[in-house]
Amino acid sequence: MKYQFPENFWWGSAASGPQTEGAADVDGRKPSIWDYWYEIEPGRFFNGVGPKNTSNFYYQYKEDIALMKETGHNSFRTSIQWSRLIPDGIGEVNPKAVEFYNNVIDEMLKQGVEPFMNLYHFDMPLSMQEKGGFESREVIEAYVTFAETCFKLFGDRVKYWFTFNEPIVPVEAGYLYDMHYPNVVDFKRAAQVAFGTTLAHAKAVKAYHALNLDGKIGIILNLTPSYPRSQNPADLRAAHIADLFFNRSFLDPVTRGEFPSDLVEILRERDFLPNYEPEDLEIIKENTVDILGVNYYQPRRVKAKENMPHPDAPFMPEHLFDNYEMPFRKMNPYRGWEIYEQAIYDIAINLRDNYGNIPFFISENGMGVEGEERYRNSDGFIEDTYRIEFIESHLKWLHKAIAEGANCHGYHLWTFMDCWSWANAYKNRYGFVEVNLDENYKRTVKASGKWFKTLTSQNGF
Structure with a gap:
C-alpha cells in the first residue's frame, strides 16, 4: 500500500540547544542547572559525562544544516538557550548569542529548512533556579521577558514558536521523582x-500575539496515552487518574484554557492546590495555543491499586494507580520502553474529538539504541534498518488518523544527530546522523537518513 501524506507536510527532526550546542562556557554563556548539577554531583550522570561539549553544533551548524537538506528535511526544531541569550536570566542580552542564533536561522532558511524554535528545554539558568525557578513570580516574569526578547530578535524569520518542551518533565523529574536537579521530592x-x-x-503566548507577528505559537507536550489493564471500573478509573496527571494537567489549560475539574478536586482534597491570583486563571483562559507539538514515545499502562501506600510516604500520583506490565508487549530493550505504534493514532483521534481538532504535528518520536556501531557496514555507515521500520510503523498509524480527519501537519524524529541526553549521556543513539565523539565529532549519515530523503521527496512511502 502507498502511504501519501498531505501537501506541505513538515518532515524533519527535533533537538535542543543544551543537548547539541556544546560550548557551554564559551562566548558569555552562563551555567544552567545542568552545568551546576554536573559540577556538584558528576556521579549522577551516565559514565560521568556532563553537558559541556555535547554535539558541537555551536561550531558545526553550517555542516549540520547542509546535512539536514541532504537528508530531506524541510523543517527542524531546536531551542534558544536562555542561559546563552540572557546569561543572568534577566538583564543584558548577549550579543554573541544573538549573532549565533541569527546565523543558525539564516543558514536554515538559505537551505530551505523551516526553523521551529522552542524557548525552554529543561534548561533553567542557574541564577533563576536560585530565585526559586517556576515557583517564583520573579522568574515567571523573567521568562516572559526572555520570550519577548526572542520574538523581537528573531520573529521576523521564525514563524513557529514553542514556549516549552515537555513541561511536565521538570515537574516530575525535578520536584517528585528525584531524577533531575533540584532533586526536590514534594x-x-x-x-x-x-x-x-x-x-x-x-x-x-499573550506577548507573542501582542506583537502581531506573522507566525504561530504553541507548546510541545509529551502525551502518553493511559491504557487500563481491563474494562473493570476500578482499572478504568486508574487510567483516568493517570491521564489527568500526566496528560491533561498541561493539555487542557494550553488548549481549552482551564484545568480538568477532576484533577483540581484530587489536589484540593489533599491540600495540594498551588497559590495563584484570580487574574492568573483569566490569563490562562484567554491565551491558548495556535498549534500543538506532540512528543510520543511509549504508552502508559495502568491498573487499580493493589496495595495502599504507606501513610507517611510523600504523596505521588502512583498512590492512586499502579503501573501495569502488559504480557507479550513489544519492547525497545535499550530504553526499557514499550513500542506501541497504535497510540500515535489514539492521540490524534483524541485531539480530533475532544480538543477541537487543534492543528498539531508529531514533534518527537524515535528509538534510542545502544551500541549502534555494531551495525556499521563495509561502506562505513550504520545500517539502522530497525529505525526505518520503527518510523514506518508509526507513520502508518499516523496516516490512518489523518485519513480519518485528524489535523496533523508533520512528523519530526528525535533526533537529527546523536546527542547528549540528560541522564544517559551518549549511551543510546537516536539520530539520522552518527556523531563520532572519538573522531572530532565527525558526522556520518546513517541508512535511516538516506531513507528519510527518499520518504520526504515522495511525501510518503
Missing part, C-alpha cells in the same frame, strides 16, 4: 511549579 511544590510553568506559557 508534591505541593511540584504542583506550584506546574502552575507557574502554565502561567509563564500563557503570558508568553
Whole structure:
C-alpha cells in the first residue's frame, strides 16, 4: 500500500540547544542547572559525562544544516538557550548569542529548512533556579521577558514558536521523582511549579500575539496515552487518574484554557492546590495555543491499586494507580520502553474529538539504541534498518488518523544527530546522523537518513 501524506507536510527532526550546542562556557554563556548539577554531583550522570561539549553544533551548524537538506528535511526544531541569550536570566542580552542564533536561522532558511524554535528545554539558568525557578513570580516574569526578547530578535524569520518542551518533565523529574536537579521530592511544590510553568506559557503566548507577528505559537507536550489493564471500573478509573496527571494537567489549560475539574478536586482534597491570583486563571483562559507539538514515545499502562501506600510516604500520583506490565508487549530493550505504534493514532483521534481538532504535528518520536556501531557496514555507515521500520510503523498509524480527519501537519524524529541526553549521556543513539565523539565529532549519515530523503521527496512511502 502507498502511504501519501498531505501537501506541505513538515518532515524533519527535533533537538535542543543544551543537548547539541556544546560550548557551554564559551562566548558569555552562563551555567544552567545542568552545568551546576554536573559540577556538584558528576556521579549522577551516565559514565560521568556532563553537558559541556555535547554535539558541537555551536561550531558545526553550517555542516549540520547542509546535512539536514541532504537528508530531506524541510523543517527542524531546536531551542534558544536562555542561559546563552540572557546569561543572568534577566538583564543584558548577549550579543554573541544573538549573532549565533541569527546565523543558525539564516543558514536554515538559505537551505530551505523551516526553523521551529522552542524557548525552554529543561534548561533553567542557574541564577533563576536560585530565585526559586517556576515557583517564583520573579522568574515567571523573567521568562516572559526572555520570550519577548526572542520574538523581537528573531520573529521576523521564525514563524513557529514553542514556549516549552515537555513541561511536565521538570515537574516530575525535578520536584517528585528525584531524577533531575533540584532533586526536590514534594508534591505541593511540584504542583506550584506546574502552575507557574502554565502561567509563564500563557503570558508568553499573550506577548507573542501582542506583537502581531506573522507566525504561530504553541507548546510541545509529551502525551502518553493511559491504557487500563481491563474494562473493570476500578482499572478504568486508574487510567483516568493517570491521564489527568500526566496528560491533561498541561493539555487542557494550553488548549481549552482551564484545568480538568477532576484533577483540581484530587489536589484540593489533599491540600495540594498551588497559590495563584484570580487574574492568573483569566490569563490562562484567554491565551491558548495556535498549534500543538506532540512528543510520543511509549504508552502508559495502568491498573487499580493493589496495595495502599504507606501513610507517611510523600504523596505521588502512583498512590492512586499502579503501573501495569502488559504480557507479550513489544519492547525497545535499550530504553526499557514499550513500542506501541497504535497510540500515535489514539492521540490524534483524541485531539480530533475532544480538543477541537487543534492543528498539531508529531514533534518527537524515535528509538534510542545502544551500541549502534555494531551495525556499521563495509561502506562505513550504520545500517539502522530497525529505525526505518520503527518510523514506518508509526507513520502508518499516523496516516490512518489523518485519513480519518485528524489535523496533523508533520512528523519530526528525535533526533537529527546523536546527542547528549540528560541522564544517559551518549549511551543510546537516536539520530539520522552518527556523531563520532572519538573522531572530532565527525558526522556520518546513517541508512535511516538516506531513507528519510527518499520518504520526504515522495511525501510518503
